[in-house]
Amino acid sequence: MSSGEDDLIARYFRPVATAPGALGLVDDAAVLQPAGDDIVVTADAIVAGVHFLPDDPPDTVARKALRVNLSDLAAKGATPAGFVLTLALREVSESWLAPFARALGDDAVHFDCPLLGGDTVSTPGPLTVSITAFGRVPPGRMVRRSTAKPGDHVMVSGSIGDAVLGLAILKGASSGAGEDARAALADRYRVPQPRVTLALAVRDHASAAMDVSDGLMGDLAKLCAASGVSAAIEAAAVPLSPSARGWLQRDSAAIGMLVSGGDDYEILCTVPDHRLAAFEAAAEETGTSVSRIGRIVSGKAPPKLLDARQQEIALARLSYSHF
Amino acid sequence: MSSGEDDLIARYFRPVATAPGALGLVDDAAVLQPAGDDIVVTADAIVAGVHFLPDDPPDTVARKALRVNLSDLAAKGATPAGFVLTLALREVSESWLAPFARALGDDAVHFDCPLLGGDTVSTPGPLTVSITAFGRVPPGRMVRRSTAKPGDHVMVSGSIGDAVLGLAILKGASSGAGEDARAALADRYRVPQPRVTLALAVRDHASAAMDVSDGLMGDLAKLCAASGVSAAIEAAAVPLSPSARGWLQRDSAAIGMLVSGGDDYEILCTVPDHRLAAFEAAAEETGTSVSRIGRIVSGKAPPKLLDARQQEIALARLSYSHF
Numbered sequence: 001m002s003s004g005e006d007d008l009i010a011r012y013f014r015p016v017a018t019a020p021g022a023l024g025l026v027d028d029a030a031v032l033q034p035a036g037d038d039i040v041v042t043a044d045a046i047v048a049g050v051h052f053l054p055d056d057p058p059d060t061v062a063r064k065a066l067r068v069n070l071s072d073l074a075a076k077g078a079t080p081a082g083f084v085l086t087l088a089l090r091e092v093s094e095s096w097l098a099p100f101a102r103a104l105g106d107d108a109v110h111f112d113c114p115l116l117g118g119d120t121v122s123t124p125g126p127l128t129v130s131i132t133a134f135g136r137v138p139p140g141r142m143v144r145r146s147t148a149k150p151g152d153h154v155m156v157s158g159s160i161g162d163a164v165l166g167l168a169i170l171k172g173a174s175s176g177a178g179e180d181a182r183a184a185l186a187d188r189y190r191v192p193q194p195r196v197t198l199a200l201a202v203r204d205h206a207s208a209a210m211d212v213s214d215g216l217m218g219d220l221a222k223l224c225a226a227s228g229v230s231a232a233i234e235a236a237a238v239p240l241s242p243s244a245r246g247w248l249q250r251d252s253a254a255i256g257m258l259v260s261g262g263d264d265y266e267i268l269c270t271v272p273d274h275r276l277a278a279f280e281a282a283a284e285e286t287g288t289s290v291s292r293i294g295r296i297v298s299g300k301a302p303p304k305l306l307d308a309r310q311q312e313i314a315l316a317r318l319s320y321s322h323f
Numbered sequence: 324m325s326s327g328e329d330d331l332i333a334r335y336f337r338p339v340a341t342a343p344g345a346l347g348l349v350d351d352a353a354v355l356q357p358a359g360d361d362i363v364v365t366a367d368a369i370v371a372g373v374h375f376l377p378d379d380p381p382d383t384v385a386r387k388a389l390r391v392n393l394s395d396l397a398a399k400g401a402t403p404a405g406f407v408l409t410l411a412l413r414e415v416s417e418s419w420l421a422p423f424a425r426a427l428g429d430d431a432v433h434f435d436c437p438l439l440g441g442d443t444v445s446t447p448g449p450l451t452v453s454i455t456a457f458g459r460v461p462p463g464r465m466v467r468r469s470t471a472k473p474g475d476h477v478m479v480s481g482s483i484g485d486a487v488l489g490l491a492i493l494k495g496a497s498s499g500a501g502e503d504a505r506a507a508l509a510d511r512y513r514v515p516q517p518r519v520t521l522a523l524a525v526r527d528h529a530s531a532a533m534d535v536s537d538g539l540m541g542d543l544a545k546l547c548a549a550s551g552v553s554a555a556i557e558a559a560a561v562p563l564s565p566s567a568r569g570w571l572q573r574d575s576a577a578i579g580m581l582v583s584g585g586d587d588y589e590i591l592c593t594v595p596d597h598r599l600a601a602f603e604a605a606a607e608e609t610g611t612s613v614s615r616i617g618r619i620v621s622g623k624a625p626p627k628l629l630d631a632r633q634q635e636i637a638l639a640r641l642s643y644s645h646f
Binding site (some may be wrong): 006023026027028029030031032033034037038039040041042043044045046047049050051072073075076078084085086088116117118119121122123124125126128130132134135139142144145146210211222226 | 329346349350351352353354355356357360361362363364365366367368369370372373374395396398399401407408409411439440441442444445446447448449451453455457458462465467468469533534545549
């Protein structure tokens with residue numbers, strides 16, 4: 001009796017929809033029981049040929065689709081509560097869907113963010129994976145973009161620029177990097193590492209936060225604009241992986257690409273001076289590195305990237321834009 | 324400083340994102356404050372050329388995208404709480420986006436379902452509008468598909484089959500119907516009328532419910548399968564508009580198309596005998612008609628459509644499937 005769409009859902013996605021509120025994916029809707037929390041809602045879609053490469057492996061596409069949303073939740077100080085998946089498919093291929101669903105299920109378990117429901121539609125266009133994810137925060141505690149203050153430290157997690165180098169490598173750039181480094185950078189583009197473990201440190205200590213998805217300097221510019229402030233960033237303090245550092249040694253102009261390329265999925269946040277030690281201690285407990293890269297300053301100017309002599313480094317662009 | 328995507332959001336969607344939890348669409352996420360309710364979550368996407376015609380007017384595309392989700396919420400007994408929009412666009416066209424956003428805003432106000440956030444991405448494929456909508460029910464009160472019992476009345480709101488006739492007309496079918504009737508049927512395909520006002524009657528009196536989106540008999544088959552029951556439906560009791568009735572008089576075989584065509588967006592629900600009078604009275608107060616079309620029976624067989632002599636009417640297919 002089932003339609004093809006129901007068969008597809010039953011075969012591939014029901015096994016990973018283990019939360020009680022998902023109702024085994026046999027209903028039209030799912031239930032979220034907030035239990036006193038605010039629900040933080042975020043939506044991010046990825047399109048083949050735009051956000052991932054058409055021949056990327058299905059498991060990395062699944063992980064990227066979920067993780068870009070988990071990154072948003074973490075930056076808002078929220079713990080994952082679940083997600084819904086809308087999949088626009090050109091065709092139903094067992095060899096693509098099986099590893100996609102399996103990886104999605106693995107990540108859902110790993111990040112404790114269960115699949116609650118969704119929709120599957122056919123499209124003559126590129127494969128598109130849209131996820132709306134939900135997180136929990138105590139009432140009124142979501143960390144915003146718009147609340148940074150002059151004097152706050154600008155902090156960023158992990159390392160910046162690896163994903164854009166990975167994309168360059170996947171598109172054929174010769175980097176001079178060794179095979180292992182090239183694979184690690186490509187992996188960083190394909191499979192973000194959302195900083196879910198930093199969510200509580202951000203919630204407890206940051207004055208403002210967002211994730212870095214479109215490029216560090218461009219996303220910082222958005223945070224500054226929303227907060228009505230500016231910022232001064234020390235280029236030398238921007239955390240780089242050994243691979244990115246090696247790339248920069250071979251091509252010093254690459255700093256612009258590193259700080260304006262997308263897909264880092266690190267947390268960018270501002271922390272008041274009196275919270276700095278507590279934030280750094282809380283972050284250290286999670287094992288995720290955080291770096292002080294500059295300060296929020298008053299003014300409306302775009303944030304500046306400064307070299308060792310405090311001269312501004314001109315950037316051709318600040319971030320990736322779809323349009 | 325803003326990217327093109329931010330400009331697009333600011334220009335077209337910020338004016339319609341009036342809920343406090345939307346944070347003016349300047350943040351990465353929105354906040355839903357459940358205030359003790361369960362949050363019902365539903366997701367439905369519509370794709371140009373699949374769910375709507377590529378040259379459908381932008382205002383009807385916006386209304387359809389939101390309303391198919393509102394229909395799901397109503398069928399679950401939930402009152403609207405808000406939605407997030409993921410828009411995959413081939414290009415940014417002022418003449419398309421302006422009426423799209425205006426109509427979306429009008430419907431958001433009309434149905435008291437505010438825009439909370441979303442994502443806008445570029446695609447080389449067809450325009451795709453994905454919406455995840457949220458509703459509220461008191462804890463534990465979401466009406467499910469899986470709880471129909473033998474003996475329950477099968478009820479459906481409004482009228483069935485108009486949308487599939489409208490689609491046939493838009494695709495060039497000659498119907499013998501007059502110009503006004505043809506326009507009304509086409510409008511029924513393009514702009515569903517979600518039965519939001521029936522939500523409380525469904526929540527208070529229905530044993531199980533879902534909306535009719537893929538065809539009455541196919542959706543009933545899903546409800547029956549989820550509940551472990553079957554059903555007997557009287558073809559003569561299926562509510563038809565005067566236009567559909569006229570069509571059927573000219574082509575008696577059209578009954579199959581009417582009960583298996585999609586896009587009705589009516590509420591299909593089951594109501595125990597002792598709740599029937601109260602359900603009908605509650606529905607009447609809302610001004611939305613509901614019709615008794617048959618009964619739930621025990622068994623696992625697909626639901627049967629019966630003619631006036633209680634003979635089964637064979638159907639070539641029960642519903643629309645994407646795959």
